[in-house]
Each structure stands twice: as structure tokens, then as C-alpha cells.
Amino acid sequence: xxxxxxxxxxxxxxxxxxxxxxxxxxxxxxxxxxxxxxxxxxxxxxxxxxxxxxxxxxxxxxxxxxxxxxxxxxxxxxxxxxxxxxxxxxxxxxxxxxxxxxxxxxxxxxxxxxxxxxxxxxxxxxxxxxxxxxxxxxxxxxxxxxxxxxxxxxxxxxxxxxxxxxxxxxxxxxxxxxxxxxxxxxxxxxxxxxxxxxxxxxxxxxxxxxxxxxxxxxxxxxxxxxxxxxxxxxxxxxxxxxxxxxxxxxxxxxxxxxxxxxxxxxxxxxxxxxxxxxxxxxxxxxxxxxxxxxxxxxxxxxxxxxxxxxxxxxxxxxxxxxxxxxxxxxxxxxxxxxxxxxxxxxxxxxxxxxxxxxxxxxxxxxxxxxxxxxxxxxxxxxxxxxxxxxxxxxxxxxxxxxxxxxxxxxxxxxxxxxxxxxxxxxxxxxxxxxxxxxxxxxxxxxxxxxxxxxxxxxxxxxxxxxxxxxxxxxxxxxxxxxxxxxxxxxxxxxxxxxxxxxxxxxxxxxxxxxxxxxxxxxxxxxxxxxxxxxxxxxxxxxxxxxxxxxxxxxxxxxxxxxxxxxxxxxxxxxxxxxxxxxxxxxxxxxxxxxxx
Numbered sequence: 001x002x003x004x005x006x007x008x009x010x011x012x013x014x015x016x017x018x019x020x021x022x023x024x025x026x027x028x029x030x031x032x033x034x035x036x037x038x039x040x041x042x043x044x045x046x047x048x049x050x051x052x053x054x055x056x057x058x059x060x061x062x063x064x065x066x067x068x069x070x071x072x073x074x075x076x077x078x079x080x081x082x083x084x085x086x087x088x089x090x091x092x093x094x095x096x097x098x099x100x101x102x103x104x105x106x107x108x109x110x111x112x113x114x115x116x117x118x119x120x121x122x123x124x125x126x127x128x129x130x131x132x133x134x135x136x137x138x139x140x141x142x143x144x145x146x147x148x149x150x151x152x153x154x155x156x157x158x159x160x161x162x163x164x165x166x167x168x169x170x171x172x173x174x175x176x177x178x179x180x181x182x183x184x185x186x187x188x189x190x191x192x193x194x195x196x197x198x199x200x201x202x203x204x205x206x207x208x209x210x211x212x213x214x215x216x217x218x219x220x221x222x223x224x225x226x227x228x229x230x231x232x233x234x235x236x237x238x239x240x241x242x243x244x245x246x247x248x249x250x251x252x253x254x255x256x257x258x259x260x261x262x263x264x265x266x267x268x269x270x271x272x273x274x275x276x277x278x279x280x281x282x283x284x285x286x287x288x289x290x291x292x293x294x295x296x297x298x299x300x301x302x303x304x305x306x307x308x309x310x311x312x313x314x315x316x317x318x319x320x321x322x323x324x325x326x327x328x329x330x331x332x333x334x335x336x337x338x339x340x341x342x343x344x345x346x347x348x349x350x351x352x353x354x355x356x357x358x359x360x361x362x363x364x365x366x367x368x369x370x371x372x373x374x375x376x377x378x379x380x381x382x383x384x385x386x387x388x389x390x391x392x393x394x395x396x397x398x399x400x401x402x403x404x405x406x407x408x409x410x411x412x413x414x415x416x417x418x419x420x421x422x423x424x425x426x427x428x429x430x431x432x433x434x435x436x437x438x439x440x441x442x443x444x445x446x447x448x449x450x451x452x453x454x455x456x457x458x459x460x461x462x463x464x465x466x467x468x469x470x471x472x473x474x475x476x477x478x479x480x481x482x483x484x485x486x487x488x489x490x491x492x493x494x495x496x497x498x499x500x501x502x503x504x505x506x507x508x509x510x511x512x513x514x515x516x517x518x519x520x521x522x523x524x525x526x527x528x529x530x531x532x533x534x535x536x537x538x539x540x541x542x543x544x545x546x547x548x549x550x551x552x553x554x555x556x557x558x559x560x561x562x563x564x565x566x567x568x569x570x571x572x573x574x575x576x577x578x579x580x581x582x583x584x585x586x587x588x589x590x591x592x593x594x595x596x
Contacts, residue, residue, distance in 0.1 A: 241269045
């Protein structure tokens with residue numbers, strides 16, 4: 001039997017090592033799931049990848065996903081793993097499925113359905129519910145195998161409902177006893193391996209019936225108490241990060257000041273979601289300034305920002321479209337897509353569709369489904385995520401002398417009824433990504449907010465890492481760009497550091513062998529498409545990319561040219577569980593994680 005010096009060697013690649021330094025040509029040798037050599041690597045290897053002329057990067061770390069359900073029934077965390085992501089962090093926005101008493105299961109499912117557009121039938125068919133406590137949920141994940149590493153956070157909504165029952169659902173103030181119980185469970189969760197705790201304070205997060213998330217109005221005492229529970233973990237050494245999403249309304253600086261006080265008292269690092277509001281498009285700068293002041297004062301706070309606008313997709317195959325509330329559409333909405341397309345193309349029905357005035361109830365429908373000046377046809381091949389105003393549905397209609405409804409209808413009928421309209425609703429306030437550039441360039445931000453695993457019928461942003469690399473370093477024509485080395489550092493080392501994962505994110509001897517080999521010139525996003533592969537036959541938006549020649553997790557090649565191999569080296573990634581060195585940032589994988 002031949003003995004090799006290395007399990008895998010990547011030869012002659014252009015290494016972008018995650019430190020922010022200039023790329024350099026080198027080999028990378030891998031043994032036992034770790035990076036063993038960087039430079040001129042001699043000695044034989046069981047597998048050799050020729051990367052001449054290609055980029056070699058650390059695997060990307062996506063800190064804002066919602067694979068909480070999918071990870072219990074699926075081995076492949078697609079679409080994220082199609083986009084160079086080798087570690088995902090789930091449980092964001094305060095929603096998830098643990099802790100959970102059997103009587104509360106439907107409550108949490110209905111909340112996830114409304115907040116993250118994950119259908120009730122899919123979740124009820126897919127979730128095994130072989131847990132009640134959060135440590136039991138981690139144990140259930142720990143028995144599974146994946147195409148990347150998965151880390152989990154404790155969601156506030158589940159915690160609040162578990163402790164307070166109906167009072168928690170009704171958003172009643174927590175009593176001191178409630179807070180002590182939640183703090184104890186938060187301490188238990190991080191000691192079991194949760195990377196942190198997450199909460200939501202936004203009206204955008206509602207059940208499907210329109211009820212706000214249970215955590216919307218949680219008071220400072222409750223949030224501080226939970227954070228202090230995490231600070232008490234491991235005999236007071238503390239563990240875990242805090243993640244919050246907020247409307248920052250009506251007083252953004254007062255809201256931020258509360259978050260700052262929580263960090264000051266608990267010592268726990270915090271990140272918050274930051275985007276440009278279209279109703280107050282310059283207000284994000286107030287929060288950036290407050291953030292910089294807090295960081296200058298020594299506080300561990302970061303903002304998570306999106307590499308492109310957060311946008312809703314409309315189409316006849318998707319959750320909603322601009323005609324969803326028209327009677328002429330509702331009459332045929334239950335037909336198979338091909339039959340529905342034929343019915344919608346009939347002249348009489350088309351005339352009715354264009355003439356009807358729908359009853360658009362609710363803030364989302366009334367504000368979004370006829371926002372023609374900010375709605376864009378999305379290309380069927382390579383989508384443009386920074387379109388100019390003259391490409392909006394309203395502008396096209398004006399140029400053609402027709403109603404915008406006609407332009408929208410005609411586009412959605414293309415490609416067999418699979419045409420998609422794109423409505424950016426965050427970080428596109430002035431019709432460009434200039435605000436995103438400003439946020440991405442800020443010292444105290446990291447890329448996030450992809451929501452991979454969620455919004456299966458309306459949003460498809462799990463491809464954010466590829467957009468970050470292609471648009472911001474190569475393709476952008478409407479403003480300044482970023483360097484490849486800066487972007488790789490952001491999406492790998494900086495995101496890993498945000499959640500305390502000091503063992504990955506850089507190409508350095510002794511660190512995790514999570515890597516990508518990328519054909520940078522060929523790296524291209526496909527258009528989103530619908531797959532019918534969820535439990536109970538559920539559908540989801542998916543988006544592929546060309547150019548990822550190989551993705552490597554723990555030294556094993558998991559994808560070649562975008563196609564999955566048989567390797568499933570990904571495991572549950574637990575946070576601090578033992579010695580102080582681990583609490584300082586070295587996470588612990590399940591024992592089978594690195595092959596002997």
C-alpha cells in the first residue's frame with residue numbers, strides 16, 4: 001500500500017489566503033483535514049489538483065442562514081454549498097425549532113413559515129422532532145453528515161415560547177422569573193455548543209396570519225438577562241455571540257444605544273443587520289457612525305451587510321406575483337403551470353387581468369405588487385443585480401406606450417411561464433448599489449444576510465458569496481469596486497472571526513483545510529430556478545454558478561465543477577465546550593469530523 005506525504009495537494013494556484021494580503025502563486029498541501037504546507041510542496045499526494053491560473057481561497061463562512069429545518073432532513077446545504085460556502089451558521093433572526101415542547105411545535109412552524117417563507121407542509125413533513133431542549137437539538141444534528149459544517153444559534157422566539165407559553169406569544173413583558181429561566185437555558189445552550197443567541201425586533205417578521213414575532217417588543221431587561229446568562233457560562237468565562245435584526249424605529253440611535261449597553265454589561269460580542277431603507281435612504285450612516293464610536297470604545301460590535309440589494313422575486317411559479325390578487329388570476333391559480341400559462345395567454349383573460357383593480361390588503365402587497373418604477377425583469381441567463389432605472393417595468397412600459405401591467409405579464413409568460421420579476425426593497429434606495437459599497441467598505445462590517453435555506457418561494461440570496469466575488473471585484477460598471485483579496489478576507493476570515501471560529505477562514509498551516517479552487521474569469525451566476533425537491537413535494541428557489549472547480553471541506557473534495565461528490569465530511573460545529581483556548585475562538589467539531 002502506497003503511503004503519501006499528503007492526502008491532497010493543490011498545485012500552482014494563485015492563493016488568496018484570507019488575510020487581505022496580495023495573491024501569490026503557491027501549492028497547498030493537506031493532511032488529516034488540516035492545511036499542512038503552503039509554498040513549494042514536495043512529496044507525493046493521494047490526490048493532486050492542478051490550479052494553475054486559478055484562484056485558491058479559503059472556504060467561505062456564511063454567518064446568516066436558516067438551514068435549521070433542512071439540516072434535519074438533508075445532507076446537502078444547497079444552494080450555499082454551490083457557492084463556495086464550507087461553513088454555515090443557522091438560527092438567525094430569533095427563529096428556529098429548539099427548545100420546543102411538543103405542544104408548541106405548530107407555533108414555531110407557523111412562525112418560520114411567515115418569517116422565512118418555509119411552507120407549513122414542508123416543515124411538518126420534514127422535521128423529525130427528535131428533540132425538546134436545545135442541547136438535544138444539537139445532539140440530533142451531531143448524528144448527521146453534511147457537505148459543509150453547520151453551526152447553530154439559540155433563537156429567541158423558541159426560547160420565549162418555551163419559557164412563557166401563551167404570554168410569550170402575546171409579547172407580554174417577561175417577569176424576573178421568566179428572565180432567570182431564559183438566562184439559564186441560554187447558558188445551557190452555549191455550554192452545549194450553540195455559537196450564540198439571536199433575536200428579532202422587526203415588524204417584517206410575522207406569522208403567516210400576520211401576527212408579529214413573539215420577540216418584537218422584548219424589553220432591555222430580558223435581552224440583558226439572556227446575555228448575562230451567556231456571560232455566566234463556563235464558570236463565568238462566558239461564551240457565545242449575540243445577533244439581532246431590528247427596524248431601528250422610531251429612534252435608531254436609542255435602539256443602538258440599548259444594544260451597546262447590553263454588550264457593555266455582558267461582554268458578549270454582538271452583530272446587527274444593517275441595510276439601506278428605501279423610505280430613509282441615508283439613515284444607515286447614523287448607525288455606521290454609532291457603530292464606529294462603539295468599536296473605538298473597545299466594544300465587540302459588527303454590522304452584517306448584504307453584497308447586493310435584498311429583493312423579492314415574483315413569478316407564476318413562485319409564492320406571489322403582481323396578479324395574485326386579481327380574480328382573473330385566482331380562477332386559474334390552482335392549475336398546473338403549463339395549463340395556467342395557456343389560460344393567462346387567452347385574449348379575454350388577458351384583458352380582464354389588465355383591467356381589474358385588485359384588493360391589495362396588507363402592507364407588503366400594497367407597497368410591492370404594483371411598484372413598477374422599482375421592479376425589473378430578471379434575465380433568464382445571467383441576472384443583473386444592479387439594473388439601471390430605464391430597465392424598470394415602469395420605464396419599459398412608458399417607452400413602449402403600454403401599461404406596466406402588460407410588460408409584467410408578458411415577461412412572466414416568457415420561458416414557459418417561468419419569467420421572473422425582481423423588486424429590490426432594501427439597499428437600492430437610489431437605484432444603485434452605492435450604499436452597499438459604502439457599507440461593505442466600512443471597517444466594522446462583514447458580509448451576511450444571505451438567508452440561505454429560507455424564503456424558498458420569494459428570495460434567492462444564498463448566492464451572495466458569488467455576487468460578492470463577481471460583481472464587486474470584476475463586473476461592476478456603475479461605481480467603484482473592491483479587490484479580490486479584500487472580498488475573500490471579508491467572506492472567509494472576517495465572518496469566521498465574527499462568530500468565534502478561529503480555526504478557519506485563512507490559508508495557513510494548522511488551520512482547517514476548507515478551500516475553494518475557482519476559475520475567476522469563468523465565475524458566473526445562473527438565474528434562479530425552481531426545484532421541487534423539498535419534503536411533501538415542496539418547491540424552492542435555487543441558483544447555481546459556474547466557475548467553482550472544486551470545493552473542499554476538511555480536506556475532502558465535496559464539489560467538482562459544481563457537481564456534488566460522494567464525500568460528506570461536514571459535521572455539526574459546536575462552539576466552546578471545554579478549555580479556555582476553545583472558548584477564545586477554537587470551535588469543536590463532532591469527533592468524527594477529521595478522518596484519522
